[in-house]
Amino acid sequence: MNIFNLYLEKIKSILIDLGKKKKIIIPETFDAINAEIPPPKFDCDISTNVAMVLSKINKTSPLELAERLVPEIKKNDGFIDIIKIEKPGFINIKFKALFWSNFTKDIIENSKNFGKNLKEKKYNYLVEFVSANPTGPLHVGHCRGAILGDVISNILIFNNHKVTKEYYVNDYGNQIINFTKSVYYRIREVKFNEDFPKDNPDLYPGDYLIEFAKNIVSSNSNFKFENYDDISEKLTILSIEQALLLIKKNLKSLGINHNNFVSEKSIVLNNEVENVVKFLEKNKFVYKGKIKAPAVENDNNWVEREQLLFKSTEFGDDKDRALQKSDGSWTYFASDVAYHKNKVDRKFDYLINILGADHAGYIKRISSSVEAISGKKDKLICKISQLVKLIKDNKPFKMSKRKGDYITVDDLIEEVGKDATRFIMLNRSSDVELDFDFDAVKEKSKDNPLYYVQYCYARISSVFRHINKDLNSEIEFDRYDFEYSRDEIKILKKISEWPKCIDSSSSKLEPHRIPVYLYELASEFHSYWNLGKQNPEKRFINKNNIISPDKLVFLKVVSNVIKSGMDIIGVDSPEKM
RNA sequence: GCGCUUGUAGCUCAACUGGAUAGAGCGCCUGACUUCGGAUCAGGAGGUUCUGGGUUCGACUCCUAGCAGGCGCACCA
Secondary structure (H helix, E strand, C coil), rough: CCCHHHHHHHHHHHHHHHHHHHCCCCCCCCCCCCCCCHHHHCCCCCECCCCHHCCCCHHHHHHHHHHHHHHHHHCCCCCCEEEEECCCCCCEECCCCCHHHHHHHHHHHHHCCCCCCCCCCCCCCEEECCCCCCCCCCCHHHHHHHHHHHHHHHHHHHHHHHHHHHCCCCCHHHHHHHHHHHHHHHHHHHHHCCCCCCCCCCCCCCHHHHHHHHHHHHCCCCCCCCHHHHHHHHHHHHHHHHHHHHHHHHHHHCCCHHHHHHHHEHHHHHHHHHHHHHHHHHCCEEEEEECCCCCCCCEEEEEEEEEEEEEHHHHHHCEEEECEEECCCHHHHHHHHHHHHHHHHCCEEEEEEEEEEHHHHHHHHHHHHHHHHHHHCCCEEEEEECCCEECCCCEEECCCCCCCCEEHHHHHHHCCHHHEEEEEEEECCCCCEEEEEHHHHCCCCCCHHHHHHHHHHHHHHHHHHHCCCCCCCCCCCCCCCCCCCHHHHHHHHHHHHHHHHHHHHCCCCCCCCCHHHHHHHHHHHHHHHHHHHHHHHHHHECCCCCEEEEHHHHHHHHHHHHHHHHHHHHHCCHHHH
């Protein structure tokens, strides 16, 4: 139950009614009207701006209009205790204690659905994320986007949308040739004791390739490795297979599972690039032309050439983009357009791409292509995950490009664990650079928000253990007429914000709101818990080791929201720590 | 030079699609422990929301002109 939406709907229907009776003038749209969380100092539960929004069209002051609306809102509503008008024209509502008892009843009876937005229309989403080149293990740079994509998917799934999580495998092009050659040199190193050509800048120097080489050699004993050209095709496949194996292992350790891995090579070999170019030609989005040199300094090497271009400027890009290289082969962009055509043809309502900050400049052209293909402007939604700055011993930790000198997902998981990695990476808005402090993340105290939230859940679990009840089993009551105390209502109010939190996380694709919310909820709970130290009445369990029904329901509700939030962000809620 | 993006307390960041006196944590200062698990809590100090204009009942949020940081600006992927 989203109590804010409930009262917003109620207010809207009052407005429609009053409009019919010609008592007030109503606007064309109610979009500007809201029902919000009031600032704490007002001591009320819901606040609406309706009087301020409608005052102009009604040629009256917000205060005067509020005076007229208040009796209408209060009429026939047994739950409202106080309804008050505040300064510029807000209408503030405070509920009776019974309202909150009823509120908890609703949650207990629909515990699986609490927080979900079930009224919203359901869509079919494709979320593409990670899509790191299949040339080596995932490192920290990939991590944030990976988690972001995973949790955005989880939020959409939580709201009963259909989601397909997809990884686009760039298994085609020059880098793959270089990668395969690198593996080949490692094989020669393993098999013929030859030195790896370390000074060749085109090759991948990482030590992990030795492992790849060994694996390939041992599982292909009948293979002749003497001549690269003889085996290059097969070796390419084997090398990519090795890389993907490693990447999937890394993803698994982060708690991420993709539904599909789509191969660029298969799209190219399937003539999908030719087909999409034909499609675009037919619709006059393609022409032969020249692109101007970028206005960047020291660019003497620029040669203007005629090539096949896509008219991305028609969709707001600053220059048209090349589809074909001068040697006639397709650009990466061309095959990506084909891939996006492939996505569009699979009839998703929305496509979501999670990109790293260094690919922000790519958004305009790819969304232009999707618009050209689908005719829809908002079909493709791109989310950027900003850089992660690693900090160790209070100093920035630089990953060097020299061989092997970067932190892999394996290192990260081993050092700080999956849960802390996920929680910390999600705790900030994805379009802000993130400081990832190794020492703080490992810290097991309130300095680490992960443990702070988990501890809250563990405390609730410990109460259930004391009274020999199972936290996960259902509870049932005949009557919900609990008189919750001020302190408890304060937390229940926070609970009432949960559906709102899910709503905004989902509509803005901003997962960071969830850990931020969970932290706030945990904070209020810890506060309340500590009251029991001074005042035994505020303890959950009394001297006779008995818990009252209202407190049992209360704990169940809080733990339910925490568990549900932690599940969405993919972090464990242990019952003991 | 152009595009995108960020700018909020000493530091790291929130702020519910424009709401009320801008909130947390860290750090600093005071306090609560024979603990329903202290991995916790209570209190204090700390602000011209980068700057200048504009839009309106109302701006951290929108528009505009700047300033500062980051990223990008290929026929690479």
